[in-house]
Amino acid sequence: MTWAETILSCFRDAGVRLVSYVPDKVLIPLIDGVQQDDAFLPVPATREEEAIGIVGGAYMGGVRGAVMMQTSGFGNSINALASLAVPYQFPVLMVISERGVLGEFNPVQTLIARTLRPTLDALGVYHVTLAREDEVEFLAMRTMLQCYRTQAPAALILSPMLTGGKEDVG
Amino acid sequence: MTTSSSGAFETDAGRRMSRLELTRRLVARLDAGEAIVAGIGNTNFDLAAAARDRPENFYMMGSMGLATSIALGVALAQPERRVFALEGDGSLLMNLGALSTVAASAPENLTIVVWDNESYQITGNQPTATAQATDLVATARGAGIEASAWAANEEDFERLVERARHGAGPFLIAARIDDAAGAGRPERDPVLLKDRFMRGIGARG
Numbered sequence: 001m002t003w004a005e006t007i008l009s010c011f012r013d014a015g016v017r018l019v020s021y022v023p024d025k026v027l028i029p030l031i032d033g034v035q036q037d038d039a040f041l042p043v044p045a046t047r048e049e050e051a052i053g054i055v056g057g058a059y060m061g062g063v064r065g066a067v068m069m070q071t072s073g074f075g076n077s078i079n080a081l082a083s084l085a086v087p088y089q090f091p092v093l094m095v096i097s098e099r100g101v102l103g104e105f106n107p108v109q110t111l112i113a114r115t116l117r118p119t120l121d122a123l124g125v126y127h128v129t130l131a132r133e134d135e136v137e138f139l140a141m142r143t144m145l146q147c148y149r150t151q152a153p154a155a156l157i158l159s160p161m162l163t164g165g166k167e168d169v170g
Numbered sequence: 171m172t173t174s175s176s177g178a179f180e181t182d183a184g185r186r187m188s189r190l191e192l193t194r195r196l197v198a199r200l201d202a203g204e205a206i207v208a209g210i211g212n213t214n215f216d217l218a219a220a221a222r223d224r225p226e227n228f229y230m231m232g233s234m235g236l237a238t239s240i241a242l243g244v245a246l247a248q249p250e251r252r253v254f255a256l257e258g259d260g261s262l263l264m265n266l267g268a269l270s271t272v273a274a275s276a277p278e279n280l281t282i283v284v285w286d287n288e289s290y291q292i293t294g295n296q297p298t299a300t301a302q303a304t305d306l307v308a309t310a311r312g313a314g315i316e317a318s319a320w321a322a323n324e325e326d327f328e329r330l331v332e333r334a335r336h337g338a339g340p341f342l343i344a345a346r347i348d349d350a351a352g353a354g355r356p357e358r359d360p361v362l363l364k365d366r367f368m369r370g371i372g373a374r375g
Contacts, residue, residue: 018246041246043275045239046267053236054271057207057243060228060364061251062373065243083232084240088360 215352225370
């Protein structure tokens with residue numbers, strides 16, 4: 001299985017149903033995967049903090065959810081994490097496609113990437129970086145289960161070492 | 171565009187009403203376990219004044235603008251339950267994209283109630299864009315929520331609530347309100363607020 005197929009399989013096994021996201025090129029196989037499988041309820045959002053609110057609401061209604069975004073979208077998420085998901089103990093599972101590292105071509109993508117892990121650490125949000133295909137199943141599944149079992153947000157960061165990252169087409 | 175000293179869209183938007191009175195009228199109409207997600211500040215203060223410990227109430231303490239998004243998540247998770255989001259004009263303006271997301275997801279069981287007093291009341295009554303330029307009902311219609319309407323008066327508000335309780339949404343009900351401060355307070359305890367709501371809507375035993 002590809003890394004994306006493995007994550008989709010972990011979603012199903014962990015009981016994830018609602019997936020809210022803001023598009024990203026690296027996330028295409030995950031977005032297509034949740035669009036094409038009736039096990040999932042895909043909810044495209046206009047902004048990442050909105051997606052966190054939707055997934056938090058679904059959790060309170062009894063449905064497990066996940067949020068997918070790229071690094072810059074994490075910057076749009078911080079108040080929703082700090083004033084909603086973390087203090088209310090919402091198990092919001094975030095899948096973050098990492099840009100701004102390992103050969104990034106866009107200079108304005110690099111700074112937010114540097115804030116990603118320090119900000120997650122400051123918020124006390126557990127995060128795991130997926131870099132090797134043979135580790136994806138164990139790390140993704142365990143992180144999802146920890147998120148839902150402990151009712152705490154968690155982040156899976158998809159390194160370009162795993163995904164290949166985004167190539168400069170310009 | 172016609173404006174007046176008391177704001178834009180005077181004739182379309184109806185006269186100014188009391189948020190607490192309308193909140194009481196809303197809650198009194200709910201007899202089927204409808205969920206209410208209340209946005210920050212005076213919106214949730216008046217829900218607390220009307221029915222603080224109602225188990226199907228959820229109170230946001232931060233995350234300005236996300237009441238509609240949280241309510242959308244609840245509505246998608248529980249399609250058999252009617253869900254009402256309560257938002258102020260300033261909060262909705264912070265997250266207008268939520269209107270498009272609601273329209274695209276089209277949950278029949280979701281209603282957004284907007285209390286529009288044309289100001290950021292809790293930070294000192296600074297005017298919002300609805301004071302000069304923006305009609306939130308027209309905005310919602312443009313986003314794709316066709317069943318969006320101003321409540322002309324208290325009776326009209328109740329009529330719109332009844333339509334939202336039984337019809338096929340999503341709906342948006344906007345009411346022009348006065349600047350009376352919110353009268354109650356929810357407990358400032360996020361986990362307690364979440365737990366009571368989840369038990370209230372049957373998601374936790």
